[in-house]
Amino acid sequence: MTWQVEFTGPANPRPGLAETEGDTPSASPGVTVVPSVVPQPARIPARHLPNLAGKWKGKDGAMYEMWQDGNRFGWKVARKIFGLTVDPHSNEIGSGTIGDDGNEASGSWTGPLAGQCRARVECDYSGRAVKLVGDNGMALKRVD
Numbered sequence: 001m002t003w004q005v006e007f008t009g010p011a012n013p014r015p016g017l018a019e020t021e022g023d024t025p026s027a028s029p030g031v032t033v034v035p036s037v038v039p040q041p042a043r044i045p046a047r048h049l050p051n052l053a054g055k056w057k058g059k060d061g062a063m064y065e066m067w068q069d070g071n072r073f074g075w076k077v078a079r080k081i082f083g084l085t086v087d088p089h090s091n092e093i094g095s096g097t098i099g100d101d102g103n104e105a106s107g108s109w110t111g112p113l114a115g116q117c118r119a120r121v122e123c124d125y126s127g128r129a130v131k132l133v134g135d136n137g138m139a140l141k142r143v144d
Contacts, residue, residue, distance in 0.1 A: 049102050050121050050129040055144040062090070064140060071098045073105070105132065 052073045056064040063078040074095040096107025098121065108116035115136065122131040132140040 048127050049098050050123045050127055052098070052105070052121075052129045052132075054142055056132070056140040057143045059139045062092075063143075071100075072096075073098065073107070075107075075109075077111070102127075 049071055051068065052066050053068040054066060055078070056066060056075070058064065064075045065078045066073055066075040068074075072095070074093070076094075077090040077092040090111065092109050092111035092113070094107050094109030096105055098105045102123075103121055104118060105121055106116070106118045108114075117134040117136040117138065119132040119134040119138075121129050122133070124130050128142075130142045134140075
């Protein structure tokens, strides 16, 4: 702990303040000892990772089911949405990671149109991702 010592009496050869560290200093007549608050650097809270888990729709009309575990996520093209068959032949499966800042994700996938991309993650006020915009021109919007 830092202590601030204020000299107030005739024992003070020079008016002003002095600082000392450690246990409480002993006070002489004419000396006031008070704890001093030392400013600490501001702590910026860690950004929470956005939540990608759920159902998404691509601008190409494909429906995706995403899961997430920490900064890792994955998806598959949904074969049935709301009980309706979407594309019984699609077998796209992908996985990726969310960047440390939560604003970007990258992933790769297998299937007929295998590939990889980086995407900007757009979130609502609660930290839930609502849109992904890929550097490959693809965009996904949350539908659940």
